[in-house]
Amino acid sequence: MILDETARPLLDIRALRKNFGAVEILKGVDLAVRPKEVVSIIGSSGSGKTTLLRCVNLLEEFQGGDIILDGETIGYKTAGGKRVRLRDAELSRQRAMTGMVFQSFNLFPHLTAAGNVMLGLRKVKKMGKDEAFAIAEKWLSRVGLGARLNHYPSQLSGGQQQRVAIARALAMNPKLVLLDEVTSALDPELVQEVLTTIKGIADDGATLLIVTHEMRFAREVSDRIVFMEQGRIAEEGTPEVIFGEGRSQRLNEFLKSSRH
Amino acid sequence: MNYTLHFGAVWASFDHLLGGLAIGLGLAVAAVAIGTLIGLLSAFASVSHSRLLRAISGTYVLLIRNIPLLVLVLLVYFALPATGIRLDKYESFIGSLALYAGAYLTEVFRAGLLSVPKGIVEAGRAIGLTRLQTNLYVVAPVMLRNSLPSLGNTFIGMFKDSSIAAAIAIPELTFEARKINVDTFRVVETWSVASGLYIAACFTIAALLRMLERRFPKF
Amino acid sequence: MDAFLAQLWIARWPIFDGFLMTIGISVGAIVFGTILGCIVGIQLVFGSFLVKLPFRLYVDIMRGTPLLVLILAAFYVPAVLGLSLSAPQAGTLALGLFAGAHIGELVRGSLQAIPPGQIEAGRAIGLRFPQILANVLLPQALRTALPPWINTGVELIKGSSLLSMIGVGELLLKTQEVIGRNFMTIQFYVFAGILYLVVNIALDLLGKSLERRLGARL
Numbered sequence: 001m002i003l004d005e006t007a008r009p010l011l012d013i014r015a016l017r018k019n020f021g022a023v024e025i026l027k028g029v030d031l032a033v034r035p036k037e038v039v040s041i042i043g044s045s046g047s048g049k050t051t052l053l054r055c056v057n058l059l060e061e062f063q064g065g066d067i068i069l070d071g072e073t074i075g076y077k078t079a080g081g082k083r084v085r086l087r088d089a090e091l092s093r094q095r096a097m098t099g100m101v102f103q104s105f106n107l108f109p110h111l112t113a114a115g116n117v118m119l120g121l122r123k124v125k126k127m128g129k130d131e132a133f134a135i136a137e138k139w140l141s142r143v144g145l146g147a148r149l150n151h152y153p154s155q156l157s158g159g160q161q162q163r164v165a166i167a168r169a170l171a172m173n174p175k176l177v178l179l180d181e182v183t184s185a186l187d188p189e190l191v192q193e194v195l196t197t198i199k200g201i202a203d204d205g206a207t208l209l210i211v212t213h214e215m216r217f218a219r220e221v222s223d224r225i226v227f228m229e230q231g232r233i234a235e236e237g238t239p240e241v242i243f244g245e246g247r248s249q250r251l252n253e254f255l256k257s258s259r260h
Numbered sequence: 261m262n263y264t265l266h267f268g269a270v271w272a273s274f275d276h277l278l279g280g281l282a283i284g285l286g287l288a289v290a291a292v293a294i295g296t297l298i299g300l301l302s303a304f305a306s307v308s309h310s311r312l313l314r315a316i317s318g319t320y321v322l323l324i325r326n327i328p329l330l331v332l333v334l335l336v337y338f339a340l341p342a343t344g345i346r347l348d349k350y351e352s353f354i355g356s357l358a359l360y361a362g363a364y365l366t367e368v369f370r371a372g373l374l375s376v377p378k379g380i381v382e383a384g385r386a387i388g389l390t391r392l393q394t395n396l397y398v399v400a401p402v403m404l405r406n407s408l409p410s411l412g413n414t415f416i417g418m419f420k421d422s423s424i425a426a427a428i429a430i431p432e433l434t435f436e437a438r439k440i441n442v443d444t445f446r447v448v449e450t451w452s453v454a455s456g457l458y459i460a461a462c463f464t465i466a467a468l469l470r471m472l473e474r475r476f477p478k479f
Numbered sequence: 480m481d482a483f484l485a486q487l488w489i490a491r492w493p494i495f496d497g498f499l500m501t502i503g504i505s506v507g508a509i510v511f512g513t514i515l516g517c518i519v520g521i522q523l524v525f526g527s528f529l530v531k532l533p534f535r536l537y538v539d540i541m542r543g544t545p546l547l548v549l550i551l552a553a554f555y556v557p558a559v560l561g562l563s564l565s566a567p568q569a570g571t572l573a574l575g576l577f578a579g580a581h582i583g584e585l586v587r588g589s590l591q592a593i594p595p596g597q598i599e600a601g602r603a604i605g606l607r608f609p610q611i612l613a614n615v616l617l618p619q620a621l622r623t624a625l626p627p628w629i630n631t632g633v634e635l636i637k638g639s640s641l642l643s644m645i646g647v648g649e650l651l652l653k654t655q656e657v658i659g660r661n662f663m664t665i666q667f668y669v670f671a672g673i674l675y676l677v678v679n680i681a682l683d684l685l686g687k688s689l690e691r692r693l694g695a696r697l
Contacts, residue, residue: 059382088391096388106383110401119397120387165383172387263559326633326679327672328640331651335672339665423545427644434548441551447559451552459543 010035010070010207011056011176017064018051025051027231028065033176033209038202040210040218043228044254049211052228053178056209057100058091069097070175096124099169103181105161107153113140113164114149117171125172139167143197159190163197170201177201179210183217195221215258219243227251269444270453276440280433281457287350287432288419291357292365295418296411298358299365304395306370317366324363330424332356337428353425361418368414372407373399405476412469416462423458433457483666490657490667497653498674500567504642504649505635507571512578512631519579520586520620521612534583541580546638549573554645570642574635581634585627589620622693629686633679640675650674 009032018026025048033039041049054060056067058075067074074094076083086094108116117136121127127135140146143163153161162182169177179198183191195217202208202221212218218225218239225242227235235242235251242251270277302320305313324332336359337352347355376399384394404411426435437454441447487494522534541549553573557564564572593616601611643652654671658664 057386059385092385092388092390092393095386098386100383100386102379102383102386104379106377106379108380108383108398108402110405119384120389123393123397124388168383168387263561322680323676326637326676326683328637328651328675330640330643331668331672331675334651334655335665335668339668342665420543420545423547424641426547434545434551437548438551441555445559447555451548451556455540455544455548455552458545458548459540462543 007034008071009033009068010037011209012068013052013056013065014068015065016052016055016062016067018048018055018060018062025231026055026062029228029231029233031226031233033207036205036207037224038208038210038222039224039226040212040222041226041228042212042215042218042254042258043234044258047228048231049228050180053100053180053209053211056176057098057178058095059100061085069094092124096120096172097175099172099174099177101162101165101169101177101179101182103184105153105158105165105185107161107164107168109153112150112152113145113156113167116153116164117168120168120172135171136167139171140164142170142200143167144193157190158186159193162186162190162194166194166197166201170206176207176209179208179212181211181213183212183214213258215243215255227254229254263448265449266446267449267453269446270440270449273436273440273444274453276431276436277433277454277457280431280436281461283430284419284422284425284432284434285461287354287357287422287425287430288415290354291361291422292411292415292418294354294358295361295365295414298362299369302362302366303369303373306366307373321363321366324360329356329360329421330427332360333424333427349425349428349430353428353430357418357421360421361414364414364417365411368407368410369403371410372403375406376402408473408476409469412466412472415469416465419461419465420458483663486657486661486663486666487670490661493653493657494650494671497648497650500647500649500653501636501639501651502678504567504571504574504639504647505632508574508578508635508639509632511571511575512582512635513628515575515579516582517586517617519583520590523583523587524590525608525612538580538583541577542584546573546577547641547644549577550641550645566642566645566647570639570645570647574638574642577638578631578635581631582624582628585624585631586620589623590616592623593619625693626686626690629682629689633682636675636679636682 011031011033013029013031016026016029017024029048029052031039031052041052043049051060055062055075056069062075066076072094074086074097075091076085078084085091108119111119114133114136117139118129118132121132121135122129125132137146137149140149143166145160145163145167148156148160148164151160153164156164166182182198183194186194191214195214198208198210198217199221208221210218210222220239222239224236225239226233227242229250235248241247243255247255302317306317306321308314333353333356336347336356337349340347340352380398380402381394384398385391389397422432423434425432426438429435433454437450441450444450519534519538522530523538526534550570550573553564553569553576554566557569557572597615597619598611601615606614639649640651642649643655646652650671654667658667661667
C-alpha cells in the first residue's frame with residue numbers, strides 16, 4: 001500500500017488520558033492514523049489497548065486529551081471554559097463515523113444476519129427497506145455469507161458470526177474501522193476465515209485500527225505496528241522494524257511471552 | 261357420609277360457568293395488557309439513572325406486592341367514587357388487577373432487562389443508534405423474548421386472581437359457581453367442576469405458551 | 480383526620496381482634512402447610528411412580544385452582560360430607576392445603592438442586608437413606624427453600640383476606656364492619672392496607688436478611 005505521508009490524519013489522538021477511579025488506564029497517548037492506513041496495536045493485557053479503541057468509538061468517557069476524527073473533535077466540546085460531554089444524539093452521529101467489531105461478536109440475537117446489518121442502515125441512515133437489504137446482501141456476500149442472509153446468530157458458527165459483525169460495521173460506510181481482538185473468542189480452526197476477511201477489506205483500502213494478539217497476522221496486514229505498555233505507547237514503527245532483528249529488549253520479551 | 265353425586269343440576273348451568281370462565285379470561289387479558297405497559301415503564305424506571313424514577317418504581321412494587329388484591333379491589337371500587345371518579349365494576353376491577361399485574365411484571369421485565377448482554381447494547385451504540393433507539397430496537401425485543409415464560413406465568417396468576425372479581429359481583433366463574441352452589445346445594449359437584457374448569461384453562465394456557473416459546477427460540 | 484382518629488379509637492378492639500385472627504390463621508396455615516409440604520416434596524423426589532402420582536395430582540390441583548375457589552370449597556364441602564368445621568377452621572384448612580402445594584414444590588426444587596454426589600457420599604460413610612435424608616439432604620434443602628418459604632408466608636397473609644368472603648372475622652371483614660358503621664370508606668381501607676403492608680414488609684425484610692446470612696454461609 002502506498003501511503004500519502006503528507007495527508008491530514010484521518011484519526012488524530014492527542015495526549016489521551018483515561019482513568020477508572022484512581023486507576024490510570026491511559027497516560028497520555030498520541031497516535032495518528034492516515035487515510036487507508038492499517039495500524040495494529042499490540043501489547044499485554046492491561047496495557048490499555050482495548051480501552052484506547054473504546055475511547056475512539058466513544059464507548060468510554062475519557063478525562064483528558066482530544067480525539068479528532070476527520071477534522072472533527074469528537075465526544076467533548078468546550079463550553080464556558082469547561083470540557084463537557086456531547087449530547088447523546090451528537091455522540092450517536094459521531095459513533096456512526098467509525099465501525100466497531102467486538103471480541104465477542106455482539107450480534108443482535110433477535111435479528112437475522114441481514115437484519116443485523118440493516119438495523120443501522122434503516123434507523124441511523126434512514127434508508128428504505130429495499131436499499132438497506134441490497135447493501136446488506138452486498139456486504140454479507142463480500143464476507144462470504146451470501147447464502148446465510150436469513151440465518152439467526154444462534155444458527156451460525158463463531159467465525160460466521162464474526163464475519164456478520166464485520167459486514168455490519170462496514171455496511172455503515174465508516175471512515176475508520178476498529179477491530180477489538182476479533183479472533184480471541186474463536187476456536188482456533190475458525191480464526192483463519194476471519195483474518196482472511198479482514199485482509200480482504202484492508203486490501204480494498206479501508207482504514208483499520210486493530211487490537212490483536214495474532215502477531216503473524218499483524219505483521220502481514222499492517223502498515224504500522226504500535227506497541228503499548230502500561231497505558232503508554234512504548235514503541236511504534238513498520239512491521240519490519242518492530243518484528244525485525246534489531247528490536248528492543250522489552251519488545252523481545254513481550255513477543256516471546258505472547259507466542260503460543 | 262352418604263352423599264351421592266348428581267351432576268345434573270351443575271350441567272344444567274354449565275353454560276353459565278363457561279360464560280363466567282370467558283369473563284375471567286377477558287378480565288385477565290385486559291389487565292395483563294395494561295399491566296404490561298405499566299410494568300415496562302416501571303421496569304425501565306427501575307434501571308434508570310434517575311434516583312427519583314427508581315424510587316417511584318420501587319415504592320409502587322413494594323406497596324402493591326404487600327397489600328392483598330381484595331383490599332385493592334375494594335378500595336378502588338368503593339373509594340374512588342368518593343373522589344369523583346366513576347367507573348363501572350368491570351373497569352374498576354380491570355384497573356385494580358392491572359395495577360397488581362404491573363407490579364409483578366415490573367420485576368419480570370426488570371430481570372429481563374438485566375439479562376440483556378451489555379455487549380449488544382454497545383454494538384447498537386457503536387453503529388450509531390441513540391440510547392432510545394438502542395432500547396427500542398435492541399434491548400426491548402431481547403428482553404421481551406427472555407421474559408416470555410415469566411410473563412406467561414404472570415398471566416396464569418392473574419387469570420386465577422380474576423376469581424376475586426366475584427367479591428364485587430362480576431359474574432365470572434367463581435361467582436357463578438357460588439350461585440349454583442347456593443341454588444342447588446350440589447356442593448361437591450359444583451366446586452369440583454369449577455375447579456376442573458380453572459385447572460383445564462390454566463393447563464391449556466400453559467401449553468399454548470410453551471408452543472409460543474418454541475416458535476421464538478431463546479437467544 | 481381528627482374524625483378518623485376518633486372513629487379508629489372507637490373501632491380499636493374489633494380491628495385488633497381482626498388483626499390477631501389474620502395472624503393466627505396465617506400462622507396455623509403455614510405450620511400445617513410446611514409439614515404437608517415437606518412430605519409432598521420428599522415424595523415427589525424420592526417416591527415411586529405410584530406414590531408420586533397422587534402427590535403430583537394434589538399439587539397441580541392446588542396450583543391450578545384459585546385460592547378463593549379453594550376457600551369456598553373448604554367452607555361448603557365438609558358439611559355435606561358430615562364434617563363440621565367452623566369458618567376459621569375451614570379457612571385455615573384451605574390456606575394450609577394451598578401452602579402445602581407451594582411449599583411442596585419449593586422442597587422438591589431444593590432437593591433436586593442438591594448434587595447427587597451428596598447421596599453417594601452419605602452412602603459411602605454407611606448412612607441408610609432416612610439418615611441421609613435427615614442429616615444430609617433436608618438441612619441443605621431447607622436452607623435454600625427458606626427465602627421463598629418466607630414469601631409463601633406473605634402470600635398467606637394476603638390470601639387470608641379472602642376469608643372475609645366466608646365470614647371469618649379477620650382484619651378485612653372487621654374493617655368492612657367498621658366502615659358499615661361510620662362510612663369512612665377510604666380511610667379504613669387504607670388503614671387496613673397499611674397494617675397488611677407493615678406485617679408483610681417486616682416478613683420480607685426478615686426473609687432478605689436470612690437470605691444474606693445464608694448466602695454468606697453457603
